[in-house]
Amino acid sequence: xxxxxxxxxxxxxxxxxxxxxxxxxxxxxxxxxxxxxxxxxxxxxxxxxxxxxxxxxxxxxxxxxxxxxxxxxxxxxxxxxxxxxxxxxxxxxxxxxxxxxxxxxxxxxxxxxxx
Amino acid sequence: xxxxxxxxxxxxxxxxxxxxxxxxxxxxxxxxxxxxxxxxxxxxxxxxxxxxxxxxxxxxxxxxxxxxxxxxxxxxxxxxxxxxxxxxxxxxxxxxxxxxxxxxxxxxxxxxxxxxxxxxxxxxxxxxxxxxxxxxxxxxxxxxxxxxxxxxxxxxxxxxxxxxxxxxxxxxxxxxxxxxxxxxxxxxxxxxxxxxxxxxxxxxxxxxxxxxxxxxxxxxxxxxxxxxxxxxxxxxxxxxxxxxxxxxxxxxxxxxxxxxxxxxxxxxxxxxxxxxxxxxxxxxxxxxxxxxxxxxxxxxxxxxxxxxxxxxxxxxxxxxxxxxxxxxxxxxxxxxxxxxxxxxxxxxxxxxxxxxxxxxxxxxxxxxxxxxxxxxxxxxxxxxxxxxxxxxxxxxxxxxxxxxxxxxxxxxxxxxxxxxxxxxxxxxxxxxxxxxxxxxxxxxxxxxxxxxxxxxxxxxxxxxxxxxxxxxxxxxxxxxxxxxxxxxxxxxxxxxxxxxxxxxxxxxxxxxxxxxxxxxx
Amino acid sequence: xxxxxxxxxxxxxxxxxxxxxxxxxxxxxxxxxxxxxxxxxxxxxxxxxxxxxxxxxxxxxxxxxxxxxxxxxxxxxxxxxxxxxxxx
Amino acid sequence: xxxxxxxxxxxxxxxxxxxxxxxxxxxxxxxxxxxxxxxxxxxxxxxxxxxxxxxxxxxxxxxxxxxxxxxxxxxxxxxxxxxxxxxxxxxxxxxxxxxxxxxxxxxxxxxxxxxxxxxxxxxxxxxxxxxxxxxxxxxxxxxxxxxxxxxxxxxxxxxxxx
Numbered sequence: 001x002x003x004x005x006x007x008x009x010x011x012x013x014x015x016x017x018x019x020x021x022x023x024x025x026x027x028x029x030x031x032x033x034x035x036x037x038x039x040x041x042x043x044x045x046x047x048x049x050x051x052x053x054x055x056x057x058x059x060x061x062x063x064x065x066x067x068x069x070x071x072x073x074x075x076x077x078x079x080x081x082x083x084x085x086x087x088x089x090x091x092x093x094x095x096x097x098x099x100x101x102x103x104x105x106x107x108x109x110x111x112x113x114x115x
Numbered sequence: 116x117x118x119x120x121x122x123x124x125x126x127x128x129x130x131x132x133x134x135x136x137x138x139x140x141x142x143x144x145x146x147x148x149x150x151x152x153x154x155x156x157x158x159x160x161x162x163x164x165x166x167x168x169x170x171x172x173x174x175x176x177x178x179x180x181x182x183x184x185x186x187x188x189x190x191x192x193x194x195x196x197x198x199x200x201x202x203x204x205x206x207x208x209x210x211x212x213x214x215x216x217x218x219x220x221x222x223x224x225x226x227x228x229x230x231x232x233x234x235x236x237x238x239x240x241x242x243x244x245x246x247x248x249x250x251x252x253x254x255x256x257x258x259x260x261x262x263x264x265x266x267x268x269x270x271x272x273x274x275x276x277x278x279x280x281x282x283x284x285x286x287x288x289x290x291x292x293x294x295x296x297x298x299x300x301x302x303x304x305x306x307x308x309x310x311x312x313x314x315x316x317x318x319x320x321x322x323x324x325x326x327x328x329x330x331x332x333x334x335x336x337x338x339x340x341x342x343x344x345x346x347x348x349x350x351x352x353x354x355x356x357x358x359x360x361x362x363x364x365x366x367x368x369x370x371x372x373x374x375x376x377x378x379x380x381x382x383x384x385x386x387x388x389x390x391x392x393x394x395x396x397x398x399x400x401x402x403x404x405x406x407x408x409x410x411x412x413x414x415x416x417x418x419x420x421x422x423x424x425x426x427x428x429x430x431x432x433x434x435x436x437x438x439x440x441x442x443x444x445x446x447x448x449x450x451x452x453x454x455x456x457x458x459x460x461x462x463x464x465x466x467x468x469x470x471x472x473x474x475x476x477x478x479x480x481x482x483x484x485x486x487x488x489x490x491x492x493x494x495x496x497x498x499x500x501x502x503x504x505x506x507x508x509x510x511x512x513x514x515x516x517x518x519x520x521x522x523x524x525x526x527x528x529x530x531x532x533x534x535x536x537x538x539x540x541x542x543x544x545x546x547x548x549x550x551x552x553x554x555x556x557x558x559x560x561x562x563x564x565x566x567x568x569x570x571x572x573x574x575x576x577x578x579x580x581x582x583x584x585x586x587x588x589x590x591x592x593x594x595x596x597x598x599x600x601x602x603x604x605x606x607x608x609x610x611x612x613x614x615x616x617x618x619x620x621x622x623x624x625x626x627x628x629x630x631x632x633x634x635x636x
Numbered sequence: 637x638x639x640x641x642x643x644x645x646x647x648x649x650x651x652x653x654x655x656x657x658x659x660x661x662x663x664x665x666x667x668x669x670x671x672x673x674x675x676x677x678x679x680x681x682x683x684x685x686x687x688x689x690x691x692x693x694x695x696x697x698x699x700x701x702x703x704x705x706x707x708x709x710x711x712x713x714x715x716x717x718x719x720x721x722x723x724x
Numbered sequence: 725x726x727x728x729x730x731x732x733x734x735x736x737x738x739x740x741x742x743x744x745x746x747x748x749x750x751x752x753x754x755x756x757x758x759x760x761x762x763x764x765x766x767x768x769x770x771x772x773x774x775x776x777x778x779x780x781x782x783x784x785x786x787x788x789x790x791x792x793x794x795x796x797x798x799x800x801x802x803x804x805x806x807x808x809x810x811x812x813x814x815x816x817x818x819x820x821x822x823x824x825x826x827x828x829x830x831x832x833x834x835x836x837x838x839x840x841x842x843x844x845x846x847x848x849x850x851x852x853x854x855x856x857x858x859x860x861x862x863x864x865x866x867x868x869x870x871x872x873x874x875x876x877x878x879x880x881x882x883x884x885x886x
Contacts, residue, residue, distance in 0.1 A: 008654065011650075011656075015650045048661075048666075057679075058687045068676050072671060078693055082704050082708055083704070083707055087711075097718055097719075
């Protein structure tokens with residue numbers, strides 16, 4: 001159980017992001033919440049790929065005689081980080097446009113679509 | 116070097132290359148982007164038909180990326196695949212046909228629908244990217260690749276929903292809502308992929324399906340995947356984004372969004388049937404999907420009756436029709452364990468559910484295009500302001516009648532064919548479900564009669580004097596859809612026998628799915 | 637009332653995540669890793685690159701990276717479409 | 725965004741060249757050292773963000789032109805997918821240049837080696853293509869969002885005047 005402590009901290013990190021998404025009313029805070037979950041899940045993928053006492057999987061001037069960390073989660077996380085950048089850029093631009101049209105970024109005031 | 120065994124990737128790579136070139140072409144001359152995009156989508160439609168004929172005759176197609184030959188799934192020293200591969204079986208190409216047809220007609224429709232002043236190259240580039248991402252979601256055999264295409268689909272559809280958002284407030288709000296929902300969905304899918312990678316250290320769907328043990332972790336991963344993809348497909352508990360997104364997007368884009376949310380529905384079936392199949396206890400998960408379907412059916416139609424805006428009304432109907440598909444396939448899944456019940460009515464229920472996906476894409480697309488035609492000419496979507504349009508727009512009225520009759524399930528049209536399959540088989544499983552399905556179908560008919568009366572009938576209103584029929588390219592797109600609806604309605608068994616049945620069998624037989632990869636050609 | 641429903645949903649979902657974290661594989665010692673061992677041994681010979689991660693990103697799983705570049709391109713075209721000046 | 729003080733501008737004039745070179749170093753050595761197309765592109769884009777902030781949004785428009793970035797981005801992506809298409813002889817993403825003795829085709833000494841630039845076939849080409857696309861794309865995002873901030877702020881000033 002104690003061996004999995006890194007996973008639990010990552011899950012708490014994701015939990016904060018989900019808490020923000022559920023209970024905050026400001027659009028920018030929603031963007032921060034989504035970013036928190038994004039980074040949390042990237043951390044989760046990276047902690048999956050760790051091997052005790054291992055080196056980064058690069059052969060240029062690597063210290064000899066050491067095993068190497070699992071490379072696949074790092075490749076997946078690379079893709080997921082760029083997706084996080086794209087998501088945040090799009091959400092912030094939309095928040096700007098909503099502020100331009102509605103004059104406010106509180107979720108309660110931005111509610112013209114009803115029913 | 117014959118291009119025929121490269122068809123799965125050419126269907127996807129050509130529109131992608133076109134999407135990258137369009138900003139450059141847009142700088143040269145504005146009009147060319149529309150025609151170029153339509154030609155490329157037409158080409159990929161032809162390639163999809165070629166691939167469909169090949170798959171239905173020969174069998175599932177594999178395409179491995181970067182290997183010595185397209186069929187080399189396993190590297191020499193390993194027992195499971197390490198590269199990304201396309202695994203297109205009958206179910207995948209069935210959805211691919213819907214995607215190709217819907218996006219080709221959407222491109223033709225938007226040639227006349229989108230005003231030529233500005234932002235044209237962005238529009239067509241996003242339309243191509245949305246099509247590419249739907250193809251990717253339906254053809255891929257790799258979990259992480261599915262997540263990347265799910266993300267492209269949500270990005271492209273959000274940008275297209277906000278397309279009219281430069282001077283209007285509502286589209287951006289609808290886009291924001293959809294963006295938040297789909298980024299949570301994509302992140303939770305990534306979390307489930309992390310769980311599968313942590314457990315089995317492999318990312319290929321067929322490889323995971325062969326080693327899956329339905330442990331505590333797999334139950335959680337299944338729960339996350341089904342609930343999140345149902346949210347993306349617009350099932351009830353999280354359907355709040357559907358009416359806003361469908362009503363604020365331009366009409367051809369709404370038609371493609373319907374097909375995009377059906378791609379997430381396909382993903383649920385792929386996860387439940389190809390990844391887990393017998394290992395999950397089919398009765399419980401089947402009943403969960405049935406309950407999702409029932410809720411979607413009932414709440415969708417009850418909310419639809421009270422709507423004033425024509426596109427919001429049709430959006431709620433889209434939710435209720437998704438309920439039919441979930442009901443049909445849910446019943447099929449519930450009886451997957453005992454073969455006798457499966458033979459008796461399980462397969463017909465799934466055939467009804469999956470055939471309903473194709474029919475729904477057709478007639479819901481036609482209805483949204485007619486709503487777009489009304490908006491194009493009258494500039495309003497509010498039913499109270501419209502009236503007496505039948506006098507001026509003859510063709511649109513005929514197409515609307517065909518669409519409304521098809522969605523209500525009247526005999527000569529395709530809606531009836533698939534709904535009948537669902538009623539029959541679901542009645543044998545549990546009579547109450549079938550009765551609810553029929554009641555919902557009647558309510559659907561009631562709400563569309565209301566729409567027809569308030570929008571088309573009535574005296575000639577003064578402010579619509581100069582309204583005339585929509586341009587030819589829009590009429591052509593609607594005509595093709597209504598021809599397909601009538602053709603499917605008159606010869607349903609032709610379609611069910613050699614298109615829907617192989618799709619259902621490819622979902623049910625998990626062994627065939629895994630052996631094509633691990634058996635290795 | 638809405639807050640209570642959200643609160644319960646949040647706690648249920650969070651407990652799902654914690655359970656999955658607890659019986660995930662032990663942190664430092666991965667139980668299965670044949671795919672990654674294959675990459676570590678064969679990346680140099682097959683893809684010819686010293687950096688195994690880059691050889692995965694661009695050669696073994698190159699199609700993901702194409703999808704990845706498409707995500708960035710979609711976002712940029714979406715933002716260009718959002719902030720375009722509507723010429724009256 | 726208003727422009728920053730003179731000291732910041734002088735330091736920026738001095739530094740931004742080195743940031744761009746460092747970014748291209750990461751892109752070019754993607755297959756040897758940690759890094760690659762995405763990371764290098766982001767470093768170069770940070771140089772553009774630095775220029776934008778220090779010179780303010782109006783002045784930065786003169787030397788950070790969106791059309792050039794859009795052109796660069798489309799060329800980068802087209803180069804990427806064309807390189808992938810070239811492998812179509814066998815399969816879509818086939819690494820036809822690796823160990824083939826032509827452009828980037830030298831054999832790699834197995835095990836730990838000092839690293840030779842002329843290896844890993846298609847990878848350096850793809851790294852450059854993706855790096856081009858990422859830094860042009862992030863440049864566009866930074867400029868457009870700065871432009872959007874101005875565009876929405878004008879709404880505030882309009883409201884205050886009314």
